[in-house]
Amino acid sequence: MGYSINIDIGGTFTDFYCRSDQGETQVAKTPTTHYDLSIGFMKGIGELARRQGLDLKAFLGRTEGVRYCTTLGTNALIERTGPKLGLITTAGFEDTIFLGRGRSWADGISSQENKDLARIQKPLPLITPDMVVGVRERIDSFGQVLSPLTREEVLEKLQILVDRGAMGFVVCLLWSFVNPAHERLIKEIIEEEYPEVYLGSMPVTLSSEVSPKSGEYTRFTTAIVNAYIHGVMADELNKLGNELRDGGFRRPLVLVHNTGGMKKASRTRAVLTHNAGPVAGLHGAATWGRRYETRNIIFTDMGGTSFDIGVITEGRLRTYDFIPVIDRWRTNIPAIEVKSIGAGEGSIAWINELLGRTLQVGPQSAGSMPGPACYDQGGREPTVTDADLVLGYLNPENYLGGRMLLNPDLSAQVIAEKIAQPLGIDVIEAARRIRMIVDATMGQQVFNEVALKGHDPRDFVLFACGGAGPTHACGFAPYLEVKKVLLPAHSPVSGAFGASTVQIQQVWDKSRTMKIFQWATQSYSEDLAAFNSVVEELRDLAVRDLRLEGFREDQIQFRLELDMRYGMQYNLTKIVSPRLRIQGPQDYKEIGEAFTRQYSAIYSPEATFPMGGINVECFYLTAFVELPLPEAPRAEGQEAEPPARARREGRPAYWSELGGFQDTPVYAFEALEPGNRFPGPALIEARDTTYVVGPGWRFTLDPYANGVLERI
Numbered sequence: 067m068g069y070s071i072n073i074d075i076g077g078t079f080t081d082f083y084c085r086s087d088q089g090e091t092q093v094a095k096t097p098t099t100h101y102d103l104s105i106g107f108m109k110g111i112g113e114l115a116r117r118q119g120l121d122l123k124a125f126l127g128r129t130e131g132v133r134y135c136t137t138l139g140t141n142a143l144i145e146r147t148g149p150k151l152g153l154i155t156t157a158g159f160e161d162t163i164f165l166g167r168g169r170s171w172a173d174g175i176s177s178q179e180n181k182d183l184a185r186i187q188k189p190l191p192l193i194t195p196d197m198v199v200g201v202r203e204r205i206d207s208f209g210q211v212l213s214p215l216t217r218e219e220v221l222e223k224l225q226i227l228v229d230r231g232a233m234g235f236v237v238c239l240l241w242s243f244v245n246p247a248h249e250r251l252i253k254e255i256i257e258e259e260y261p262e263v264y265l266g267s268m269p270v271t272l273s274s275e276v277s278p279k280s281g282e283y284t285r286f287t288t289a290i291v292n293a294y295i296h297g298v299m300a301d302e303l304n305k306l307g308n309e310l311r312d313g314g315f316r317r318p319l320v321l322v323h324n325t326g327g328m329k330k331a332s333r334t335r336a337v338l339t340h341n342a343g344p345v346a347g348l349h350g351a352a353t354w355g356r357r358y359e360t361r362n363i364i365f366t367d368m369g370g371t372s373f374d375i376g377v378i379t380e381g382r383l384r385t386y387d388f389i390p391v392i393d394r395w396r397t398n399i400p401a402i403e404v405k406s407i408g409a410g411e412g413s414i415a416w417i418n419e420l421l422g423r424t425l426q427v428g429p430q431s432a433g434s435m436p437g438p439a440c441y442d443q444g445g446r447e448p449t450v451t452d453a454d455l456v457l458g459y460l461n462p463e464n465y466l467g468g469r470m471l472l473n474p475d476l477s478a479q480v481i482a483e484k485i486a487q488p489l490g491i492d493v494i495e496a497a498r499r500i501r502m503i504v505d506a507t508m509g510q511q512v513f514n515e516v517a518l519k520g521h522d523p524r525d526f527v528l529f530a531c532g533g534a535g536p537t538h539a540c541g542f543a544p545y546l547e548v549k550k551v552l553l554p555a556h557s558p559v560s561g562a563f564g565a566s567t568v569q570i571q572q573v574w575d576k577s578r579t580m581k582i583f584q585w586a587t588q589s590y591s592e593d594l595a596a597f598n599s600v601v602e603e604l605r606d607l608a609v610r611d612l613r614l615e616g617f618r619e620d621q622i623q624f625r626l627e628l629d630m631r632y633g634m635q636y637n638l639t640k641i642v643s644p645r646l647r648i649q650g651p652q653d654y655k656e657i658g659e660a661f662t663r664q665y666s667a668i669y670s671p672e673a674t675f676p677m678g679g680i681n682v683e684c685f686y687l688t689a690f691v692e693l694p695l696p697e698a699p700r701a702e703g704q705e706a707e708p709p710a711r712a713r714r715e716g717r718p719a720y721w722s723e724l725g726g727f728q729d730t731p732v733y734a735f736e737a738l739e740p741g742n743r744f745p746g747p748a749l750i751e752a753r754d755t756t757y758v759v760g761p762g763w764r765f766t767l768d769p770y771a772n773g774v775l776e777r778i
Contacts, residue, residue: 067088067090068128069084069086069114069118070085070129071084071111072085072134072562072563072566073107073565074135074343074559074564074565075098075135075136076343076369077369077371077410077433078097078098078370078371078412078431078433079095079097080097080099080110081093081558081559081560081561081562082110082111082113082559083562083566085696089699091556093558093559093753094110094117095110095558095559095754096109097435098434099434100141111313122313122314123313126310126315127314127316129317131317133320133565134319134565135339135342136342137343138299139298139299140392142294142298142299143192143291143294143393144393146190146192147298148192148294148295148298149233149294149297149298150234151233151234151235151236152232152235153193153235153236153238154199154200154223154227154237155200155239156203156239157200158200159200159282160195160198161198162238162282163191163198163286163287163290166188167283171187171189173395174189174393175394189395192395193236193290197230197232199223199226201252202219203215203239204240205242205244205248207241209244211247215248217251217255220255221255224259234271235256235269236273236289236290236293237249237252237253237271237273237289238282238286242272242273243274243277243577246272246275249272249274252270253272256268269293269297271293271296276289276292276337277292277397278575278576278577279575279577280577280579281398284389284396287396288399291337291392291393291395291397295337299339303331307319307331318330321342322339322342322345322565323339323345324338324341324399324402326402326573327569327570327688328571329572329615330615337392337399338401340399340401344367344374344376344404344406344561345401345404346564346565346567346568347367347374347376347404347531347560347561347563347564348365348404350556350565350566350567351365351378351529352381352382353695354529355527356381360527361378361380362379362521362527363526363527364512364526364546365529366512366530366535366542367531367561368409368410368411368530368531368533368535369411369532369533369534370437370451370533371408371412371413371431372406372408372409372431373406373511374532375406375515376402377515377516377519377521377526379519379521386401386403388403388638400575400686405511405515407507408430408431409427409428409450409504409507409511410450410534411454412431412432412438412449412450412451413428413429413431413432413449413504414427414430414431414447415447415450415481415485415500415503416430417488425496425499425503427450428504431449432447438477439476439477439480440452440455440462440472440473440474440476440477442476446480448477448480448484448496448500450500450504451472451534452476453477453496453498453500454501454537456478456481456497457498457501457719458727459537459749459758460537461717461732461756462474464751466753485499497720501538502541502722504538504541506545508542509542509543509544509546512528520667520668520669523548524548526546526548527549527552529552529554530551530552530775531560532558532560533557533754534755535560536557536750536752536757536758537757538758540760540775541758549777550774550775550776551776553772555735555770555771558753569692570615570617570690571689571690571691572689572690573689574604574607574686575684575685575686575687576600576603576604576685577684577685578596578682579681580593580596580681582654582657582680582682583679583680584679585677585679588677590652590655592650592651594648594649594650597647597648598647601646601687604685605624605687605689608624608687608689609689612691617691621691622691623689623690623692624646624687624688624689625688626643626686627643627686628640628641628661628682628684629684629686630657630681630682631681631683632665632675632679633675638683639668640664641660641661641664643657657682661680662674662680698770700769701740701771702740702741703739703740703767704741705741705743705766706743707742707743708733708738708742708744709737709742712738712742713731713733714734714751715732716732717729717730718730724747731744731747731748731749732748732749733751735751735753735773736752739767741766743766743767744765745764745765746759746761748765750773757773759775762777763777763778764776764777
């Protein structure tokens with residue numbers, strides 16, 4: 067029997083989803099070991115091996131693939147543990163990354179921090195001013211060389227950076243995304259001076275390779291972030307790869323990308339691993355959507371640290387993040403948009419004295435160490451988990467299937483000390499308010515995320531995933547007025563499950579401005595070569611890359627997306643191009659009409675203005691290989707009450723709709739059968755989560771063993 071292992075590292079837990087080639091599945095969760103992520107990684111794999119009745123070496127020897135959603139790069143940025151880098155740029159533009167944008171201070175911080183204008187600051191640069199040098203050269207916006215680059219000056223400036231302790235170089239020149247000749251020449255000179263055969267060899271990152279797009283600041287920061295986390299990730303992944311090989315694994319490690327695809331670690335740019343776990347979870351929701359023939363999905367994932375939100379329309383992951391922010395840095399990577407807010411089970415409840423002693427929840431989190439107070443690991447702050455325990459929703463003796471015991475007395479103690487006493491209320495009321503606030507925060511954020519994209523949430527199915535998603539689904543779903551809530555059986559490990567559904571895929575992008583509809587002549591362009599040449603350039607890169615992954619050219623499929631706008635508008639709108647290549651003006655017309663339809667759907671038909679001209683600003687070519695997905699087991703069942711063996715001893719739980727604590731039936735999720743249906747209030751205890759079915763809701767176990775919540 068062969069196995070595939072999928073891992074998602076979160077802020078509180080590391081999740082594992084294992085599938086055998088015979089369709090058997092296993093899940094596991096281990097606390098995330100932030101001091102060394104590989105410890106929690108290998109502990110979880112060891113747990114999967116034990117459940118299969120194998121030792122680690124035999125299990126990994128039968129493992130056919132390991133897919134990994136990693137937070138290594140993000141941790142390196144937060145902790146500032148990257149190498150000392152030198153930046154080489156065009157003379158006169160040495161201060162680009164320090165000047166930033168007018169609102170650089172607002173990038174990557176919460177709305178709460180945004181309001182504290184007196185203390186807010188721009189992020190400290192990853193490269194200090196003394197490590198930036200400028201070289202005299204200039205290429206214009208058409209790619210023509212106006213001032214050539216001299217080898218002597220490059221050597222001079224290179225020596226300055228080396229003498230100051232540079233351990234790597236980032237090269238960002240003006241207009242290099244149009245003509246990268248000067249950046250490539252600098253790289254050649256560095257590699258000649260410090261070849262790989264020497265211990266003093268230096269890694270070189272070119273902005274034209276990492277981010278061939280317009281916009282100096284975002285192009286510079288994207289290249290710098292990639293270079294900064296590259297070395298840390300390479301070291302950690304090499305260490306992890308060695309541990310896997312020592313354990314008997316003989317295949318390359320595969321990393322999931324925030325573009326919605328995956329590739330071998332050896333073929334992955336470090337910057338593309340950021341936020342890969344939530345994107346994988348969104349991909350898994352899209353896979354379930356195809357099985358249910360549901361095309362509009364709101365994906366949510368409530369974990370221990372954050373609450374993730376993604377939107378799927380017409381069955382596809384169509385929404386790219388307009389300005390992806392990694393830590394405090396704006397980038398321009400083609401990442402799938404998944405919004406994260408600080409509203410997880412480990413989010414800390416606190417009283418904001420500046421707002422008149424207002425109770426707030428998050429964005430700070432207790433994480434995995436020390437964790438919520440009830441973990442009894444030294445945590446002294448009240449969290450959402452503590453509130454849920456006090457209200458009776460969680461079983462202190464069956465948390466994570468009994469692998470972790472909770473202490474409700476500690477929860478009550480910290481809630482009383484930090485919340486109830488300062489507000490002059492009792493512990494139960496304080497816990498109720500904590501839960502109510504976090505549910506309202508999630509519900510409002512989801513509503514905004516869907517409605518501001520021009521959609522009606524009532525037309526969507528809500529997926530409540532994450533370890534705490536089923537626990538809070540009935541709390542935030544009413545804000546959306548959705549008709550149905552789906553609770554996948556794998557919801558506690560939705561990112562890891564999603565990684566198992568991700569396809570081999572790579573997105574290649576390039577900025578190039580083209581006026582496909584001329585406002586002056588009110589006609590479509592007849593320049594076919596300009597458009598096709600960009601597509602062919604990206605296609606050649608994609609084919610080369612996927613061939614190195616081991617695929618034939620005839621297996622590769624392509625999808626072209628375009629950033630477009632009217633005339634000189636600032637904002638861009640992304641569309642899926644109806645044509646991969648242009649054969650004539652009629653093809654340009656089809657693209658223009660597709661853009662107008664998309665623009666109309668977002669901003670209303672009255673906002674369209676094709677007479678002002680239509681421009682293409684950026685090309686995104688997605689190259690992918692569709693791999694067959696395993697079938698999900700399905701078992702039809704009769705509508706019936708749960709069997710007697712599924713019933714557990716009931717316990718009091720707090721229900722605001724019923725005026726307080728009520729004796730509530732408790733069921734074991736693993737003992738439920740497809741077709742079982744019952745109304746709330748009820749509690750369902752699964753191995754890695756608890757389903758809270760509120761009054762006015764009905765729970766059904768469907769043929770795929772997924773839970774379905776519907777309003778009665």
